[in-house]
Amino acid sequence: MNKKTLDDIFNDDDFGLLDIKTKTSNVKTEENRLIDAFEEINLFIDKNHREPNTSSMSEYGLYAKLRNFKENETDKKTLKPFDRHNLLGHVEIDELTIDDIFNDDDLSLLETDNELDIFKYKHISKSDDRAETDFVAQRKPLKEKEFEQYEKMFQNIHQEIREGKRQIKNFVNIEKNLHIGNFYMISGVLLYLESANLKQEVWEQKSGNRVRVEGRTRTIFENGTYSNMLYRSLGKQIQKNGKLITNIDNRIEQGLFVDAN
Incomplete structure (x- = not known):
């Protein structure tokens, strides 16, 4: 009988039972x-379409807030x-580079001996490396x-969430x-997984090869943009910073939903 590794245990945690939830403060x-x-x-624009x-x-009051947001470059980036x-138009977001991190290392915490091999990656598969590149x-x-057809669709989703016809849930198990055809959220922005060219790929692990689904997606975001990121890269982004939006027909079966807590 094959012994399970820690990777096997965590990858097979369909219900997110092993996820550690940190305590959060109620102070905003x-x-x-x-x-x-x-x-x-x-929400005002969702309701009034202006x-x-x-x-x-x-x-x-809302008009004044919006005007101030548009005039404040720091607030716009946030x-x-x-x-x-x-509403804010194009905003230039400052991206932190590796050089910035090392140049800001006043305490030299990132300096390492050239012979230290702890930073030499030996067991990272090519598919993982590709996924990290595609992640951004x-x-x-x-x-x-x-975008007109999608805009109306996103407005309907917000309305159905407010009416309780759809729910926002934690996302586990890609x-x-x-x-395809479902809605999700990343950093507060709704997205629609319109299509995907999926196929099964072999994923190399020390504990043995595993087969997983991969492929390019066409993902529409409610801010008027789209992406063709990889299927698993999209899933990882949702796991990290997003949520799952339930379907209306799934509401009756919420107790059996694979993401139920």
């Missing part, structure tokens, strides 16, 4: 308050991942006419829960 940070204020504006204006006192209506795949903008 300044960044959280900023995001909450911006989400109020998003930006707030000065026609009433209740709208004027809020752009949540800008599903593209660039999104491309859709033409306005092309192959069981990442399906």
Whole structure:
């Protein structure tokens, strides 16, 4: 009988029983308050299909907040991942490079002896390396006419979430829960997995080869962009920073849902 390795145990944890949940504070940070204020504006546009204006006192508060957000470059960088209506326009996000990390190492914590082989990777498969590269795949903008059909669809999803017809759940197990035609969320932005060219690939592990699903996807984001990132790279992003949106027909079977806690 083959003994299970730790990799086998964690990869077979369909219900996320081994996930460690850290304790969170109920005290909101300044960044959280900023995001909450911006989400109020998003919800107003979801409901009214327009930006707030000065026609009433209740709208004027949202109008003033949005104007301040648009004029504050620091706030724009924080809020752009949540800008599903593209209210902030193009925002240049500063990306941290490896050189920046090493140049900022005042205490020389990252300096290592050349002969230390702890940093020499020996057992990383080519497929893992490719997945990490694809993990940061660039999104491309859709033409306005092309995005119209998707925009209405995303608005309906938000409405169904508010009405309780759909639920937002934690996402575990890529192959069981990442399906064509379903909706997900990454960093507060809804996405739609429209299509995927999937096939089975052999994944090399020390404990033995395993077969897994891989392929290019076409993924539409509610901020008017799309991506063709790899299937598993998309799944990893959702696991790290996202959620799963349940289907309406699945609501009756929530107790049997593979992601149930």
